[in-house]
Amino acid sequence: MLDIVTIGEDVLREKAEPITKFGSELKVLADAMFESMETDNGIGLACPQIAVSKRMFITHAQGDEPRVFINPEIIETSQELIDFEEGCLSVPGVFSEVRRPQSITVQAQDVTGKAFVLKAEGLLARVIQHENDHLNGVLFIDRISEERRERLMKTYHKKSKKKYKRV
Numbered sequence: 002m003l004d005i006v007t008i009g010e011d012v013l014r015e016k017a018e019p020i021t022k023f024g025s026e027l028k029v030l031a032d033a034m035f036e037s038m039e040t041d042n043g044i045g046l047a048c049p050q051i052a053v054s055k056r057m058f059i060t061h062a063q064g065d066e067p068r069v070f071i072n073p074e075i076i077e078t079s080q081e082l083i084d085f086e087e088g089c090l091s092v093p094g095v096f097s098e099v100r101r102p103q104s105i106t107v108q109a110q111d112v113t114g115k116a117f118v119l120k121a122e123g124l125l126a127r128v129i130q131h132e133n134d135h136l137n138g139v140l141f142i143d144r145i146s147e148e149r150r151e152r153l154m155k156t157y158h159k160k161s162k163k164k165y166k167r168v
């Protein structure tokens with residue numbers, strides 16, 4: 002099982018490196034990520050969250066199939082923006098509404114290196130944008146007001162301290 006790193010780890014703030022080698026190792030890594038994500042009831046997970054600074058993330062949004070995105074680029078975003086509640090396995094236990102485009106078009110490669118283009122809206126578009134941010138060292142808490150972020154981080158630290166005490 003892979004360890005998911007939490008906020009405070011430098012790797013979450015780095016710009017991840019492009020993937021140039023495709024093959025069975027990458028497939029093994031993606032499979033391990035799906036296992037970890039599902040264990041933690043996540044719907045998306047990016048490589049930096051498992052301390053691997055590479056441009057790859059996976060998604061499995063409700064009502065959608067499991068997907069792998071390698072070297073993704075968001076090439077189009079809708080003008081329409083919507084608020085939607087987000088959380089993150091790297092900032093566990095806290096949630097906030099974040100404003101982002103309602104739909105997007107993403108270009109990426111699959112585990113074999115094959116390029117594809119995907120149009121997504123609603124929840125899938127949301128997860129893709131959140132995970133893509135991880136590849137650039139950006140967390141969802143960076144996309145909310147400073148006031149809200151301070152409140153949220155206070156709650157986060159309170160909760161993680163409690164959790165630590167129980168151990």
Ligand code: NI
Nearest residue numbers: 088089090091
């Ligand atoms: Ni996240």
